[in-house]
Structures are given as structure tokens and as C-alpha cells.
Amino acid sequence: MTATQVNTLSIAEKEQLYLNLTGKCSIALACFWALLTVEDANVFNDGIFHWIFEGTLLVCLISLICFAIKSWSYKGQFHTKAFWTMQFSDEYTDYVSSLSIRLAFMVMSIGLMMLVVFGDSQWFYDLAGENALLSLAQIVLSLSFLLHGIVVLVKLQGNDNDE
Amino acid sequence: MNEELDNHIHKLRLQHKLSQQDLATAIGVSRKTISTVETGRFTPSVVIALKIAEYFNVPVESVFELKKSQ
Numbered sequence: 001m002t003a004t005q006v007n008t009l010s011i012a013e014k015e016q017l018y019l020n021l022t023g024k025c026s027i028a029l030a031c032f033w034a035l036l037t038v039e040d041a042n043v044f045n046d047g048i049f050h051w052i053f054e055g056t057l058l059v060c061l062i063s064l065i066c067f068a069i070k071s072w073s074y075k076g077q078f079h080t081k082a083f084w085t086m087q088f089s090d091e092y093t094d095y096v097s098s099l100s101i102r103l104a105f106m107v108m109s110i111g112l113m114m115l116v117v118f119g120d121s122q123w124f125y126d127l128a129g130e131n132a133l134l135s136l137a138q139i140v141l142s143l144s145f146l147l148h149g150i151v152v153l154v155k156l157q158g159n160d161n162d163e
Numbered sequence: 164m165n166e167e168l169d170n171h172i173h174k175l176r177l178q179h180k181l182s183q184q185d186l187a188t189a190i191g192v193s194r195k196t197i198s199t200v201e202t203g204r205f206t207p208s209v210v211i212a213l214k215i216a217e218y219f220n221v222p223v224e225s226v227f228e229l230k231k232s233q
Binding site: 091 | 187188191192193194195196199200205207208211
């Protein structure tokens with residue numbers, strides 16, 4: 001959608017498009033982060049899988065930058081508070097935003113609570129190895145971003161035929 | 164006993180020959196809001212309920228009603 005087409009839309013439609021883009025951003029960020037964690041674990045050291053892996057990482061990074069730039073272009077198109085806090089004036093968009101943030105927060109809290117409780121146990125280090133805390137924190141973040149993105153996209157892409 | 168919100172937006176739209184987009188633009192919400200309210204997937208606020216009723220020039224009880232089911 002071009003900038004001229006976006007300008008002709010109502011504020012409610014702009015908010016919905018912006019939330020959709022943030023959802024895609026979240027998924028790209030989650031994939032990028034998860035792949036970085038795998039890279040740190042040195043699973044694919046050489047061979048064709050290494051290049052496929054690096055290529056996927058690059059695609060995720062490019063997608064993330066593209067979605068971030070595209071979503072940034074919505075700045076000033078609607079209320080600044082909505083842009084930064086994801087609290088939208090359109091009710092359904094706000095409902096989807098709240099739901100996705102709530103679920104992502106739950107995953108993040110549960111994951112980080114488990115890390116706090118078991119993080120300094122010896123059996124935890126034996127099981128997860130070196131840099132376990134950092135890797136698992138990255139996985140928890142990836143999961144919460146992924147959940148945020150999936151909820152946003154699923155809720156905004158549902159079947160709604162106009163009759 | 165469960166109470167569910169039933170609505171007659173689809174019927175009113177057809178009577179007035181309006182699309183979801185027309186109604187959404189008229190009351191200042193997204194088409195997705197109208198479609199999800201219409202299909203019962205999303206319960207709107209009192210403000211939207213009143214705006215829809217005002218737009219069709221009918222009492223809000225004619226647009227929304229609590230449906231009692233066992």
C-alpha cells in the first residue's frame with residue numbers, strides 16, 4: 001500500500017494496519033533471535049546447512065528491518081500515544097493489541113520466573129550447559145514475541161466477508 | 164444459564180443497503196470491528212452500541228439484545 005493510499009484511510013484502518021505490521025515485526029524478531037540462539041550453540045558449523053542457516057538469518061534480519069521501517073512510516077498518521085503504547089482508539093484493534101500483549105507477558109513472566117528460580121541450580125547448568133541463562137532468556141523472549149505476532153495476525157486475518 | 168449478546172446489525176444494514184465499510188466509516192471504526200461485532204466474535208462497548216443505534220435511528224435494544232439460553 002502506497003503512502004497516498006494510506007493517507008486516504010480512516011484512523012481506525014491505519015491503526016489496524018499498523019498493528020498488523022507490528023505483529024509481522026514481532027514474528028521476524030522472534031525468528032531472528034531464536035536463530036541467533038541456535039547459532040551461539042554452534043549446531044551448524046559447516047557444510048550446506050551452515051549456508052542455509054545463515055541465509056535464513058539474513059532473510060529474517062531484512063524482513064525485520066523492512067517491517068520496522070514500514071511501521072515507522074505510520075508515525076504521525078494517528079495519535080502518538082497509540083503509536084508508542086499500542087492503546088488504539090479502534091475497539092477491535094485495541095482488543096487484539098491488549099490480548100496479544102497479555103499473552104506475551106504471561107509467557108515472558110512464567111519463563112523468566114523459572115529462570116530466576118532454577119537459574120543458579122547446579123543441575124540446571126549440567127542440563128543446559130554454558131551460557132544457559134542467556135540462551136534460555138533469549139528463547140523466552142523469542143517465544144513471547146512469536147506469540148504476540150501470531151495472535152495479532154490470526155485475530156486480524158480472520159474470515160470477515162462484507163455483504 | 165448463559166446470556167449471550169445477539170444483534171441485528173446485518174438485518175439493519177441490508178434494510179439500509181449499507182456495506183460493513185459504509186457503516187464503519189459512518190461511526191468511525193474499522194470494518195473489522197463491525198464484522199466481528201456482527202458475527203458475535205467481539206462484544207462492543209456501550210459507546211459503539213449507541214453509535215450504531217443512533218446511526219440507524221432506532222433504540223439500542225432494537226440492535227442488541229441479551230439472548231437467554233439454557
